[in-house]
Amino acid sequence: MTDKPRLTTSAGAPVPSNDTSMTAGERGPVLLQDYQLIEKLAHQNRERIPERVVHAKGWGAQGTFTVTHDITKYSKAAIFSEIGKKTEVLSRWSTVAGESGAADTERDVRGFSLKFYTEDGNWDLVGNNTPVFFVRDAYKFPDFIRTQKRHPKTNLRSPEAMFDFWAAQPECVHQVTILMSDRGIPTNPMHMNGYGSHTFSFINADGERFWVKFHFKTQQGHKHYTNQEAETLIGKTRESYQEDLYTAIDSGEFPKWTLFVQIMPETDAEKVPYNPFDLTKVWPHGDYPLIEVGELEMNRNPENYFQMVENAAYSPSNVVPGIGYSPDKMLQARVFSYADAHRYRLGTHYEMLPANVAKAAKVQHYHKDGSMRFFTNDFGNADAYYEPNQHGGPVADPSVAEPPLRINGDAARYTQLDSDADYVQPRALFNLFDDDQKKRLFSNYAAAMGPCSAEVKERWYAVLARVHPDYAAGVRAANEASDSDVNAISVTDETPTETGA
Ligand code: NDP
Numbered sequence: 241m242t243d244k245p246r247l248t249t250s251a252g253a254p255v256p257s258n259d260t261s262m263t264a265g266e267r268g269p270v271l272l273q274d275y276q277l278i279e280k281l282a283h284q285n286r287e288r289i290p291e292r293v294v295h296a297k298g299w300g301a302q303g304t305f306t307v308t309h310d311i312t313k314y315s316k317a318a319i320f321s322e323i324g325k326k327t328e329v330l331s332r333w334s335t336v337a338g339e340s341g342a343a344d345t346e347r348d349v350r351g352f353s354l355k356f357y358t359e360d361g362n363w364d365l366v367g368n369n370t371p372v373f374f375v376r377d378a379y380k381f382p383d384f385i386r387t388q389k390r391h392p393k394t395n396l397r398s399p400e401a402m403f404d405f406w407a408a409q410p411e412c413v414h415q416v417t418i419l420m421s422d423r424g425i426p427t428n429p430m431h432m433n434g435y436g437s438h439t440f441s442f443i444n445a446d447g448e449r450f451w452v453k454f455h456f457k458t459q460q461g462h463k464h465y466t467n468q469e470a471e472t473l474i475g476k477t478r479e480s481y482q483e484d485l486y487t488a489i490d491s492g493e494f495p496k497w498t499l500f501v502q503i504m505p506e507t508d509a510e511k512v513p514y515n516p517f518d519l520t521k522v523w524p525h526g527d528y529p530l531i532e533v534g535e536l537e538m539n540r541n542p543e544n545y546f547q548m549v550e551n552a553a554y555s556p557s558n559v560v561p562g563i564g565y566s567p568d569k570m571l572q573a574r575v576f577s578y579a580d581a582h583r584y585r586l587g588t589h590y591e592m593l594p595a596n597v598a599k600a601a602k603v604q605h606y607h608k609d610g611s612m613r614f615f616t617n618d619f620g621n622a623d624a625y626y627e628p629n630q631h632g633g634p635v636a637d638p639s640v641a642e643p644p645l646r647i648n649g650d651a652a653r654y655t656q657l658d659s660d661a662d663y664v665q666p667r668a669l670f671n672l673f674d675d676d677q678k679k680r681l682f683s684n685y686a687a688a689m690g691p692c693s694a695e696v697k698e699r700w701y702a703v704l705a706r707v708h709p710d711y712a713a714g715v716r717a718a719n720e721a722s723d724s725d726v727n728a729i730s731v732t733d734e735t736p737t738e739t740g741a
Contacts, residue, residue: 249276289550290585291340294385295351298334299344299429299481300549301489303538305329305356305499311533314450314503315442317562319358320533328599330355331538332552333369333429333481337388337397344481345470347424347684349415352434352456353554354536357599364558365454366578369426370419371435372665373519374412376656378573384409399691407699410658411520413707414666420684421669422464422677428484430495431463438556438571439517441564442503447643451504451516451566453523456497456536466680467687486541494539500530514661517568521665552595553582561640567647587611604634666707678710682718689715690722 247255255276262274270277292298307325319327334351335342350369355362375384387401406412418424426432436454443449465473473480488495502523504516514521542548555578556571565571582590588610590596597603604617606627618624624633673681689697697719705712 250279292334292585293581294336294388295334296340297338297342297344298332298351298549299485300330300332300542300545300552301485301495301538302540302542302548303329303331303494303536305354305534305536307534309532309534311442311501311531312444314444314452314501315562316445317358317363317442317560318360319356319363319560320562328357329536329538330357330548330552330595331536332549332554337385341478343474343478345425345427345465345473347419347467347470347688349419350426350429350432352429352432353552354434354456355552355554355558355596357601358560359600360560360562361601362558362596362598363560363563364554364556365434365436366554366556366574367434367436367438367454369423369432369434370415371437371453371455371522372414372418373437373570374406374415375409375570376411376519377569378577380409381570381573399688400693400696403689403692403696403700407696407703410703410706411518411656411662413662413703414520414669417666417669417681417707420688421673421681422466423462424684425465425467425470427463427465428481430460430485430488431458433457433462434497438519438568438574439504439566440559440571441566441642442501443562443564443642449506449564449643449645451506451509453502453528455500455502455530457500459496459498467684489539489541494537496538497536499533499536501533502528503531504528514664517566517571519568519570520662524668547593548595551586551590551593553579553586553590553593555579555582564642567645589613589615606633660706663706670708670711678714682714683722685715686718686722689719 247258249255258276258280261270261277263270272278305319305327307320307323310323311320319325332351332353334353335344335346335348336351337348338346352367352369354365356365375381384405387398387405390396391398391401406416423432434456439451439453441449442452477483485495502525504512504523509516512523512527516523555575556565557575557579559565565575586593589607589612591598591603592612592615604619606617606625608625619631619633621631621633623629624631627633627635670678689700692700697716701712701716704715
């Protein structure tokens with residue numbers, strides 16, 4: 241017996257050996273009764289769960305959100321109730337398209353997800369490092385993601401599919417412009433902003449509703465890699481985000497973000513010249529200025545990555561009293577599909593895993609059996625397992641109901657007309673870029689579009705021309721220059737010469 245802790249079976253019994261199989265004789269076959277060997281091999285076979293269909297590669301941390309400014313006139317959410325209030329947070333950042341082993345510094349949108357463990361339950365803000373998204377109707381979401389993943393025959397990613405799709409959905413041009421800009425490859429999650437992206441709602445204590453956008457601005461400053469820098473880095477390490485983030489937090493350099501909100505009074509939604517619930521649009525800061533709320537500090541590396549980051553289940557369906565949804569069509573679809581993805585990926589009771597279980601609120605519901613039903617909720621009386629009951633089981637609280645939302649209109653499928661509205665905001669962004677930023681934007685396109693057919697390129701130039709003629713001309717010129725560079729490349733052949741050198 242040593243003074244080291246005693247190894248046990250998963251049932252808690254001491255294990256006599258963890259390195260030598262039990263065999264029939266010294267050279268004989270292994271006995272089936274060596275259950276610990278079977279258990280060990282069986283566990284290995286089950287160490288992976290399905291990776292996320294999107295956002296498979298991720299990096300996470302734990303930390304704190306602190307309120308610095310009073311916004312109680314907009315929201316009664318407990319998390320914002322007083323200046324100085326602290327709430328525990330779990331973050332996960334991710335790329336979208338790459339699989340779980342993909343390189344960190346690929347050009348892609350980054351997921352920016354936060355789980356706030358509030359005393360009224362968990363609030364999940366499941367956003368991106370961009371304030372907009374490619375499409376505004378969930379019908380297009382599975383097709384869009386398919387164009388980002390692998391081609392069914394070649395099993396390669398397909399620039400042709402990406403730009404074919406984008407050219408047919410001009411509303412994408414806002415997000416594609418951000419993707420192809422400098423911000424398309426942040427150096428790591430600490431040097432990028434996070435946005436809730438969708439419009440959400442705030443409800444105050446008087447029952448008034450406001451529409452709200454969330455912005456987390458990095459205090460570390462924006463830093464990004466050029467394509468060339470990212471390629472060189474990937475040649476050395478594919479895990480630079482995990483390395484940078486883990487090392488910073490481990491050495492006490494805690495990354496921080498300032499939370500701002502934009503607030504729109506409920507009835508303004510009918511007056512603004514764009515659809516404020518369209519995920520391909522921002523609200524101009526000039527119209528709805530940023531209002532400071534608080535500070536997010538990520539200050540702990542999870543003890544176990546799989547337990548806290550791989551098992552983390554973020555869903556926009558997780559809102560709390562004082563924070564609600566909006567009519568945004570994409571948000572409505574995500575409210576269903578994210579929770580559903582977790583039921584499939586993690587199991588029916590995924591909300592009870594350590595990463596997801598409410599920490600400051602008591603969970604009391606009547607959902608019953610299913611995978612991972614490892615907790616009880618008999619509410620002190622085993623007879624209270626249905627509702628209504630006379631046994632003191634939990635009951636709904638009408639005081640947290642949201643005020644009614646006035647909606648009118650005929651049930652129909654409202655096709656979004658191709659209008660200048662889709663080009664105004666990308667144009668504003670293009671006009672913000674200085675000449676060097678534009679040059680890099682054009683050459684990033686050339687790198688991304690190189691393999692596309694002439695037909696797809698022409699269709700995309702037509703979309704860009706509606707944003708700005710200089711945009712289309714710049715991308716065309718960069719593509720043409722890059723085509724001639726590619727033709728000039730010669731390949732060194734290592735076939736031995738006849739002299740046999
Ligand atoms: P503002 O001049 O007030 O805001 C411009 C915004 O652009 C800033 O928030 C800045 O972010 C951001 N920005 C700068 N470079 C990039 C980039 N490469 N990719 C993405 N964002 C970038 O003008 P408006 O509010 O009128 O917005 C003009 C355009 O800026 C919009 O059409 C939109 O494309 C973009 N934008 C707007 C945001 C908004 O919520 N209004 C948010 C982000 C982008 P930072 O402050 O971090 O430097």
